[in-house]
Amino acid sequence: MGDSKQRSMPVVPWMRRPVDIQLFKDCPIGLVPCLDSRLEAALRQMSISSLFPVQIAVWQETIGPGSFERDLCINSPTGSGKTLAYALPIVQQLSTRKIRCLRALVVLPTRDLALQVKGVFDAIAPAVGLRVGLAIGQSSIEDEIANLIEKPKLGLGMSFDLEDFQMKLRSSVDILVATPGRLMDHVNTTKGFSLEHLCYLVVDETDRFLREEYQSWLSTVLHLSCSSQNMISDNTRTCAFSAIGSFRTICETKLKPLYLIALLQNLRGEKCIVFTSSMKRTRRLSTLLNFFEDLPFKISEFWGQQHQSVRRKTLEAFRKGEIDVLVSSDAMARGMDIEGVRNVINYDIAPYVKTYIHRAGRTARAGQLGRCFTLLRKGEVKRFKEMLQKAGENSCGVHSLPAASVEELHPSYDSALKKLKGEGDLESSKERHINVKSSRRSKRKKSDTSTRHSNSSRLMSSASCLGFNV
């Protein structure tokens, strides 16, 4: 495209003056201009002694001379501290509010991310008397409403007028962290839930929202919150490659599990996330690895369709170091922040450059160092190199594993595969049993078909998950 055409391309006003975060440096919190002393104390409690470049850049645009005058789009590497970059100015700005009402809304695509972000707000907002709520569908809607809406106290002898009562319903939180589905439930049905006082709207992981077609909630929120002037969104396209060592290991497909174990042994129990390409492969690989005897590290699994409480417990155990190796689908690739993850292993090559960046970004966070390994077939090397180039990573070392360390795992592999097959057979026979029962039941009651179909397909998928082809 020629220069003249480029110049005539429309650019939304808030994009006209980009701020280059690379021009900023860490700033000790004692030197951050106008930072509320109560927030400074809360940050110290979190062991934060300096603000990172992205945080100080956003601070300048909000509390500093920029005075929240324009909407912001934050784009900085994974693990660079974007959550606190938007949370801190919002909390500082709301710290002088007199009346409690919902003034800041943060929307995230998944419950796990929402819980993580709520944790950040919870660490600073109470210091200035602000309350943070959660609307993610983790509990029943009644429980959520009880936490989000304050009912007027009825005094003795007062008459009960329903309209009057509903008028007096108030928000019991100043800041709400939500996922779109549950947010819309509250917008549409919860009495007393209002966005009319909203000042700050944050859409985190924006590009993921747009790809997954959740947009309709956004127009509703923007329409209902006409006083919200600032939309801070987060749209990461890079990770801290300068802090990440990238390596590739070439192996035959059928020996991949052995190479993985040899690599994990090489890493001597350092915290690792192993990414596979799907939920099924995650389950299958994790089950297989757990059938190996005497591995000196604890392995667990994480995938999107797991029950929320299982995922929460797994993350907690991984954070605490009770799990060393987490086998995961890409449900873990975006935004999840686990302290101390030293290594990311791509058991399956990432499908897109962006996926590679987000996976790699689970390590080397908050200025730490990390490593990203990718297990590849010979035929995948060219594609992988092209992907790295597109990601802006020009150096990738070869990580070879001694043949003997792979060789010696063969006997355990054979016995683990046998157990995996046994598990697969058991699941298949359970599935056949259920299918017989369900077909008998279906003769009795045809209207129930859809539920039974979903049960049997769930079992079917778990049976095929445990097949041989790892």
Ligand SMILES: Nc1ncnc2c1ncn2[C@@H]1O[C@H](COP(=O)(O)OP(=O)(O)OP(=O)(O)O)[C@@H](O)[C@H]1O
């Ligand atoms: N100023 C700071 N000093 C020390 N640690 C910090 C600071 N700010 C944030 N952190 C820590 O850095 C880690 C990464 O922060 P965060 O999750 O906000 O990154 P992010 O930029 O949103 O990453 P991603 O793009 O992967 O979502 C967190 O563990 C957080 O506690």
